[in-house]
Amino acid sequence: MNLGSPDSTEVKDVKRYLDEFLMDGRVIDYPWLFRVMLVKGIITPFRAAKSAAAYKTIWTKDGSPLIVFTRQLQKALEQVIDEPVEIAMRYGSLTPGHAFDKLLEREPDMEEVIAIPLYPHYAMSSYETAVEHARETHRKKKYPFKLHFIKPFFDNPSYINALAENIRPYLNESYDQILFSYHGIPARHIHRDDPAVKKRCLALEGTECVAGAPGHTTCYRRQIITTSSLVMQQLGIPVNKYSLSFQSRLGKGWLEPFTDKRLEELPKEGIKKLLILCPAFVSDCLETLEEIEERGKEIFMQGGGESFRMIPCLNIHPVWVSTLKGWIGDLGKGNKEMLLVP
Numbered sequence: 001m002n003l004g005s006p007d008s009t010e011v012k013d014v015k016r017y018l019d020e021f022l023m024d025g026r027v028i029d030y031p032w033l034f035r036v037m038l039v040k041g042i043i044t045p046f047r048a049a050k051s052a053a054a055y056k057t058i059w060t061k062d063g064s065p066l067i068v069f070t071r072q073l074q075k076a077l078e079q080v081i082d083e084p085v086e087i088a089m090r091y092g093s094l095t096p097g098h099a100f101d102k103l104l105e106r107e108p109d110m111e112e113v114i115a116i117p118l119y120p121h122y123a124m125s126s127y128e129t130a131v132e133h134a135r136e137t138h139r140k141k142k143y144p145f146k147l148h149f150i151k152p153f154f155d156n157p158s159y160i161n162a163l164a165e166n167i168r169p170y171l172n173e174s175y176d177q178i179l180f181s182y183h184g185i186p187a188r189h190i191h192r193d194d195p196a197v198k199k200r201c202l203a204l205e206g207t208e209c210v211a212g213a214p215g216h217t218t219c220y221r222r223q224i225i226t227t228s229s230l231v232m233q234q235l236g237i238p239v240n241k242y243s244l245s246f247q248s249r250l251g252k253g254w255l256e257p258f259t260d261k262r263l264e265e266l267p268k269e270g271i272k273k274l275l276i277l278c279p280a281f282v283s284d285c286l287e288t289l290e291e292i293e294e295r296g297k298e299i300f301m302q303g304g305g306e307s308f309r310m311i312p313c314l315n316i317h318p319v320w321v322s323t324l325k326g327w328i329g330d331l332g333k334g335n336k337e338m339l340l341v342p
Contacts, residue, residue: 001096001117001130002283004089005064009055015048021091026129028250029189051286058289066285067094069315070118073283076321081328088115088134096134100143112146114331114339116324118282120159121223122152123185126280131340150327151340154223155230158323163227163279164234165319170311176271177241178232181259181292182224183280184246188253190221221255227279247278247296248287263296267304274300277311282320284313 006017022028022039030038055064062068067089074085084106088099096115103110115134119127131149138147153159167178224244232242247259266274276296278288293310300308314320327338 001088001090001115001134002066002070003126003130003285004091004094005066005285006052006055007093009052009059011048011052014052014055015044017092018044018048018051024091024125024129026132027125029124029186054290055286057294058286064285065289066283069283069285069313072316073321073324076316077324080321080325083328090130090133096137097141100137100141104143104145110145112148114148114150114328116150116327117152119280120152120154120227120282121182121220121280122154122218123183123220124189125185126183127152148342149340150338152223153338154227156338158326160227160230160234162314162317162320162323163231166314166317167231167235167275167277167311170275170309171235171237173275173309174273174307175275175309176273177243177266177275178237179259179262179266179274179276180224180228180242180244181247181276181278181296182244183278183287184249184254184258185220186251186254190219190255224280231279247291259292259296260299263300263305264303267300272304272306274305274308275311276308278313281313283315288313 004017004021006013019040022043023035025032025035028035028039058065060068070087070089074087078085084103086099086102088094088096100113103113115131117127117130119130122128134149135147228242228244232239243262245257245259245262246255249258263274276292278292281288288310297308297310330338
């Protein structure tokens, strides 16, 4: 399961996609009427044409890169496991229902489906909405099989190893710093389950969450810090050689520091040679290929940078494919620890 994409770069298709995406109450968590006025009255009328132009810069002959990479992952996985694999998107044409129907065509007596949301970290606007959307489809259409989900894998050793091996070849280049650019979310999404987070964590420079606090297990900020730290430890990178930032903000009150601002500031701080990666995404997409590799590079180089290299997402890296194969094999052996509790 992945995020989704417009059917084409035509403005009408991009507008339809943006309407569906931004009207999701887990993405913009305002009351429905206000959300309608904001999204359909302000955001999409002004954003659709700009987004369509951005998609055109990365669109391939086979369509959206995110869809292409996800299909490639599906095919790569089917070559190494016996079970059938289909893809679903949270938004757009490739719905969970479409995937469920295709699986049933291939396996009419199928008893169980394991869904793998391709979001390493938990956030209500990504992992949670994908899971609940698939669950709702499963429930409404009364599919006969059981449906289970892989839980967020931000600290799973196999995932950390895959991410490290994806980064490793780029460490042979000369660089001053590695920047982990994660997808941003509104700060209120973090402290919705634990109001004390606003004072204890978000208002401070510290990075430690308090174990046992109401929002601890689903804290996006804690999870992205954990991922970055574990990967850098595995690669032997000292803490002064990497940093974190947040991209793709939509409005005020989002997690900081902002990636675009940091890309402007880093050269002034003596960081002239940059490696950057986007681990909130498993597949390269608009937010990595256009926002970071194109616009981000332009900001950094115009600010005085000398070299800028974006490390691709995992996509179909052999170690990542092997990781998924291993998880599926473990589930087949009865290891349920990696499944989300219903």
